[in-house]
Amino acid sequence: MITAQAAGKRGEETMRRNTAISVDGLWVSFTTPEGIMHPVRNLSLEVCHGEILAILGESGAGKSLLAKTFMGILPSDAQVVKGEVSDSFGFEERAMVLQDPKKFLDPTLSIGKQIMETLKYSGVRRSQRRSEAMKLLERVAMDDSEKRFHQYVHELSGGLAQRAVMAVALAKKPKLLIADEPTTALDEKNEEKLIDLLVELSEETALTTILVTHNLQAARKAAHRIAVMYAGRIIEIGTKEEVLTQPVHPYTQALLASDQFRKNDKGRLVTIQGIPPCPMNFPKGDAFSVRNPDALVMDFLEEPPMMKVSDTHYAATWLLDPRCKRSKIAEGGTHG
Numbered sequence: 494m495i496t497a498q499a500a501g502k503r504g505e506e507t508m509r510r511n512t513a514i515s516v517d518g519l520w521v522s523f524t525t526p527e528g529i530m531h532p533v534r535n536l537s538l539e540v541c542h543g544e545i546l547a548i549l550g551e552s553g554a555g556k557s558l559l560a561k562t563f564m565g566i567l568p569s570d571a572q573v574v575k576g577e578v579s580d581s582f583g584f585e586e587r588a589m590v591l592q593d594p595k596k597f598l599d600p601t602l603s604i605g606k607q608i609m610e611t612l613k614y615s616g617v618r619r620s621q622r623r624s625e626a627m628k629l630l631e632r633v634a635m636d637d638s639e640k641r642f643h644q645y646v647h648e649l650s651g652g653l654a655q656r657a658v659m660a661v662a663l664a665k666k667p668k669l670l671i672a673d674e675p676t677t678a679l680d681e682k683n684e685e686k687l688i689d690l691l692v693e694l695s696e697e698t699a700l701t702t703i704l705v706t707h708n709l710q711a712a713r714k715a716a717h718r719i720a721v722m723y724a725g726r727i728i729e730i731g732t733k734e735e736v737l738t739q740p741v742h743p744y745t746q747a748l749l750a751s752d753q754f755r756k757n758d759k760g761r762l763v764t765i766q767g768i769p770p771c772p773m774n775f776p777k778g779d780a781f782s783v784r785n786p787d788a789l790v791m792d793f794l795e796e797p798p799m800m801k802v803s804d805t806h807y808a809a810t811w812l813l814d815p816r817c818k819r820s821k822i823a824e825g826g827t828h829g
């Protein structure tokens with residue numbers, strides 16, 4: 494079990510290492526019959542080798558599109574219209590675990606065969622492939638791995654398929670792992686095991702991991718740093734401790750508060766008031782302002798730039814600008 498303090502130390506160490514991915518002013522757009530939309534907007538980010546970066550945010554924030562940009566697998570109707578993504582990974586050094594695991598498994602091959610095929614391309618000798626495949630199944634917490642080895646995707650539950658995809662992904666011996674909601678179909682025990690595995694891999698093999706998730710517990714346990722996305726932008730980024738214990742952006746605060754509430758009172762589903770904005774029509778200014786009861790006048794007028802909280806902690810909120818007075822917009826006032 495890793496303590497928060499140890500993980501924090503590890504986070505700082507990790508950040509001192511080399512940059513693995515650099516994103517500079519990235520815009521991703523879709524042309525739809527209704528017009529052009531920009532679900533990822535002017536996004537800049539650096540990820541270090543061996544780091545686990547969790548990307549948190551509600552549905553539609555642009556998390557998956559960002560992750561797909563890292564893999565070079567944007568949908569055919571999406572375009573990078575501005576900005577740059579550079580990284581130090583070859584195509585074969587990347588692996589991705591996507592939200593719908595069953596889509597990514599070959600229905601004509603047993604799980605074991607699929608892992609062994611991947612091991613072949615990773616240069617593992619024929620005589621070692623079976624035992625390595627079994628080890629991988631065990632590592633991804635597949636009980637009864639001998640049975641799973643021979644099963645086909647249609648015989649697996651969502652949770653087992655998710656872990657099978659993870660085993661195939663790890664058979665690639667990747668240096669970069671993009672894990673998009675890898676724990677959604679898992680129960681609490683298996684979620685914990687998978688998260689432990691990500692942490693172990695980051696320590697043992699310096700695997701760089703982008704963990705896209707709605708799941709705050711997963712981010713809390715696994716991540717070195719957390720980036721919070723809202724309306725296509727990163728609105729706060731910092732070490733796990735900074736974001737979780739000293740959140741600055743009102744959206745991050747609301748996200749954490751809603752999660753806290755859910756934990757304390759499991760019977761009630763508490764979410765942030767209002768709905769996330771549509772990328773076709775993001776609100777002017779700070780896109781969260783229309784859902785923020787404490788929004789400043791300035792929030793409705795101009796988009797806040799990323800501002801420094803500490804060397805490792807940044808947030809895009811006018812609350813950090815000394816010129817901005819907290820002048821709450823009058824009830825019923827116009828929302829820019």
Ligand SMILES: Nc1ncnc2c1ncn2[C@@H]1O[C@H](COP(=O)(O)OP(=O)(O)OP(=O)(O)O)[C@@H](O)[C@H]1O
Nearest residue numbers: 523532551552553554555556557558559568570772
């Ligand atoms: N192929 C597409 N065509 C048009 N719009 C798309 C397409 N793919 C994604 N979008 C839109 O881009 C926005 C961001 O999508 P994305 O999948 O990145 O969100 P997300 O933060 O990962 O959400 P979720 O957690 O629900 O997966 C959404 O509004 C989505 O509707």
